[in-house]
Amino acid sequence: MTETSSEFAFIPVNVAVLTVSDTRNDATDTSGGYIVEQLEQAGHRIAARRIVADDFVKLQAQFADWISNPNIQVVIATGGTGITRRDVTPEALEPLMTKPIAGFGELFRMLSYEQIGASTIQSRAIGAICNQTLVFLLPGSTGACELAMEKILLPQLDRRTLPCNFTMLFGRL
Secondary structure, X not given: OOEXXXXXXXXXXXXXXXXXXXXXXXXXXXXXXXXXXXXXXXXXXXXXXXXXXXXXXXXXXXXXXXXXXXXXXXEXXXXXXXXXXXXXXXXXXXXXXXEEOHHHHHHHHHHHHHHHHHHHHHOXXXXXXXXXXXXXXXXXXXXXXXXXXXXXXHHHOOOOEEOOOOHHHOOOO
């Protein structure tokens, strides 16, 4: 069970949020909006936010730009993680990955199974370290983003979460 400790101070993290979609815009991007809202409410800083079409080259360029930016510690992307022909977000990120964080996708699908059953098998949600940047790819549904943020990412981006969290690893990635 996850615990929190008042022994450590909260440390805000600089996060870039990417929505992968051919159809969403600023007004209709409920998943990206939810992620931004939750991060800000937790006390984190939004370093950048973009909507990029389901296009391998454009996605890879956006990921590479943010990964090389020393002011961005975490990238959270929503969309393009399914199994259709247009879903290329994991493929765009893969060449940029230094180390996969296999447990993120495993835990996400386990928690998702409790909500949507075997349909979770179609999710290719993943986490990775790309140079010194943490990157998480979430499905495009707002429900999936809520699950990932509430159960995994917000606790892991909080220095007070024990026994360990991602924030305590910055500087050692």
